[in-house]
Amino acid sequence: MQNKKRKKVDEAKEDELIQSYDNYDITTEDMQVAHDTLEQTLEEEQTQQQVQTNENEGR
Numbered sequence: 001m002q003n004k005k006r007k008k009v010d011e012a013k014e015d016e017l018i019q020s021y022d023n024y025d026i027t028t029e030d031m032q033v034a035h036d037t038l039e040q041t042l043e044e045e046q047t048q049q050q051v052q053t054n055e056n057e058g059r
Helices: 002-022 028-058
Strands: none
Touching: none
């Protein structure tokens, strides 16, 4: 009896998890755009740090 109850709870949790993932319709394209944006942001930050370093060395 305990096993049947546990199985129903597990199935309910699994269904809930599947539904929550269905709400996140993230495509490979979305992930690529996010990756590219992050990469560009990092490059801009590195450039800004280099400019600051150069300015500090010039003083």
